[in-house]
Amino acid sequence: xxxxxxxxxxxxxxxxxxxxxxxxxxxxxxxxxxxxxxxxxxxxxxxxxxxxxxxxxxxxxxxxxxxxxxxxxxxxxxxxxxxxxxxxxxxxxxxxxxxxxxxxxxxxxxxxxxxxxxxxxxxxxxxxxxxxxxxxxxxxxxxxxxxxxxxxxxxxxxxxxxxxxxxxxxxxxxxxxxxxxxxxxxxxxxxx
Numbered sequence: 240x241x242x243x244x245x246x247x248x249x250x251x252x253x254x255x256x257x258x259x260x261x262x263x264x265x266x267x268x269x270x271x272x273x274x275x276x277x278x279x280x281x282x283x284x285x286x287x288x289x290x291x292x293x294x295x296x297x298x299x300x301x302x303x304x305x306x307x308x309x310x311x312x313x314x315x316x317x318x319x320x321x322x323x324x325x326x327x328x329x330x331x332x333x334x335x336x337x338x339x340x341x342x343x344x345x346x347x348x349x350x351x352x353x354x355x356x357x358x359x360x361x362x363x364x365x366x367x368x369x370x371x372x373x374x375x376x377x378x379x380x381x382x383x384x385x386x387x388x389x390x391x392x393x394x395x396x397x398x399x400x401x402x403x404x405x406x407x408x409x410x411x412x413x414x415x416x417x418x419x420x421x422x423x424x425x426x427x428x429x430x431x
Contacts, residue, residue, distance in 0.1 A: 303407035306333055307400060315400060319347060319408055328395045335386040341410035349382040355408040356380045356388075358418060372398075372405040 306320040320333040339347035360374065377393035392399065409418075 299407045303409055304339075305406055305408060306403040308404055319352070320403075326389070329392045330389060331399065332383065332387060332389040335388065337386055341413075343410050343412045345410040345412060347408070348385050349388050351411055352388055352408055353380055353382055354411055354414055356406070358414050359406060362419075372402050374402055374406075 305318045306323075307315055308318045310316050317336075319336055319339060321336045323331055323333045325331050335347060335349060335352060341347065345351065357380075360378070375393050375396065379391040381389045381391070383389055390399070396402070
């Protein structure tokens with residue numbers, strides 16, 4: 240009896256899979272079964288392929304770097320920074336790794352890092368799902384030398400190191416040609 244039940248379930252699963260496969264071939268290319276969503280700046284509907292609200296996280300965390308990161312046990316480790324030191328409770332200085340090269344061939348230095356910081360800081364809400372990751376307005380970044388940057392916060396920020404984990408650094412070319420701000424909407428949730 241158990242064998243018959245398993246065979247029946249197996250046949251139903253294969254029938255469902257075959258129906259889904261047949262439907263996918265029957266739909267014209269570029270068609271999605273997801274409901275269309277209207278974009279504020281566009282007149283035509285936008286068909287969402289992956290309606291997941293965390294899709295942009297996978298893109299950024301798998302294509303960009305950050306100053307610090309965490310290992311599988313939640314312990315902090317260095318990313319683009321080789322070291323850091325707190326000057327006082329509101330000021331932290333990072334030494335950037337030397338010989339870091341972006342995918343487009345540009346080398347990381349303090350000016351390239353500054354461009355990423357400046358781009359992200361100009362957004363109203365760089366991390367919409369987690370506004371606690373946003374640096375406070377008034378946070379300053381000073382370039383000390385080619386591989387040293389200093390952050391000064393308007394007030395003590397106990398979550399600063401976590402925020403550096405969420406600050407994605409891209410090459411100058413990335414910010415110039417793509418960036419996260421959609422030119423049509425002016426919003427920073429990306430345009431993918």
